[in-house]
Amino acid sequence: MRLLPFVFVPFLAACATLPAVEGAPKGAKIGAEGFATVLDVRLPDYKKMIEPEPGYIGWEESYAAGHGISVEEARARLAAQREALLLAYEVDGKGKAVAADNYLGFKLEHHPDWRYVFFFKRDPQASLARFTDHPRFVAAQGGFSRAELDVLVKPWAERFEAAGILGGYTMSEIGEHSRVMVDVTREEYAAMAAKASWGDVPEGIMLEFVPDYALPSVDPRVAPFIRAFENHPTGQFIQLLAGSEAKIVLDDGCLRVGSKGGPLAYFHRSVGIGLDDAGYISLIDRATGAPMARVGEMMSWAGPNGAPEAEGAARLQAACGPGPVAHVGAPGSKMASDIRYGHDR
Known part of the structure; x- marks a missing residue:
């Protein structure tokens, strides 16, 4: 497994409702006990499925695109905002000096048009009028310091x-x-x-x-072919962004990191296992149904993700045998990420 800078990429549209699978999922070998092994897999044609991200654009171009205006208008707005910001700091200083029990602070808003908004606990309009009548400065009711x-x-x-x-x-x-x-x-x-x-x-x-996920952790169509699947019992708001990459494979019904016999794989609550629209066993986004990667392909994920929950790790080991359990969070296809961000070129 190799560490690398991480960029998370959700890449596929939601999967359509699929008919029941007859026989083994595509690409899987079924053992004597009926469990699947997938150590390698045929990849989708990601280049036809994924639109590469555009190259770097400057702040003025980005602002224009984000607000539906021309680059020339964006340039003028940004210049006016910078000029007004110096006056806004003056008002901010006065408010903190003479109305500390009432004045809360200010921020820049961009919709419906740009303006600096100053917040007060009491009488916001009259309070701001003590300090300025600038047409781009407006008052608003605030709550708590x-x-x-x-x-x-x-x-x-x-x-x-x-x-x-x-x-x-x-x-x-x-x-x-x-x-x-x-x-x-x-x-x-x-x-x-x-x-x-x-x-x-x-x-x-x-x-x-955290979302109340519509899809189960394990698709019933896949359940007969795997020994265990565990994801974290609580959600994940804060995600560290160091990156890792490795294959995630299915070894006689057990998901493992790297290769046959590797650490057992443990996932975020948002991740499930199911089938993609071509019938391959895949990791699935439980909120949308979108395939994240096919089991057996190289994946990348953000981390570190902390220790797996003890009971879930114990269930994996009971089903698949003793050994380390690796919390891989929410892996996605490395190939899809490389195409989207131009790393394949």
Whole structure:
């Protein structure tokens, strides 16, 4: 297995509903006990399926494309924003100096047209008028200061961390709210909160949940051919981006990293195993049904992903024999990534 800089690539459209498979999946050899082995596989014609990303474009071109305007207009907007930013910092300094109990901060917004927005707890329009009448500066009602949000979030973050579901949290740049990410679905969280009598989170905290995946971890059409499949019981909000690459193969019903007899493969909650539209055993995005890579091809993934959950690792070892278990997260086709980002050229 080789370490490399990582770029994650979702690359295929959602897979159509497939008819039941008759006999073994394509490319699989079936052993005496009925389990599949796939050590190598025929690849899809990725070059026909994937549009390469465009080369590098400058910030002005990127801004124009993102906002549906010409490059000339983008250049003019960006210049005007830079000029106004110096005045915005002056207003920001005055607000912090003479209205610290009311003024929260400012940010740049781009829609429907660009403007600097200044946030106050009380009387925003009148409060801003004390400092400026610049036509590109507007006032808005704010909520909490950053310090107030810190006080609100701390006990909830500690509670979620103790329960093993804290994915992380962020503060808005001017203290409007805190996004607290929990590594369970909304339904799972509601059950946990009711059991523990947590009550409702206070105003100022916005909870974000992992998706409630529509697809099972194991497609019933594939289940007879594999001994075990394990993914993490909670979701993944924070993903480290060092990269690894290796084949992921199926060895007598057991998914392994690198080759026959390699470490057992363990995945993110978002990953399942099923069939692609050509009938090959593939890793599947459980949210969309899109194939991520065919089992038996070279894959790449982000990491490190931490230790596998102990019970899941134990189930893999019970089914497939003792040995290391590698948390490979959400692998995708390396070939598809190389084509999309021009690494094949």
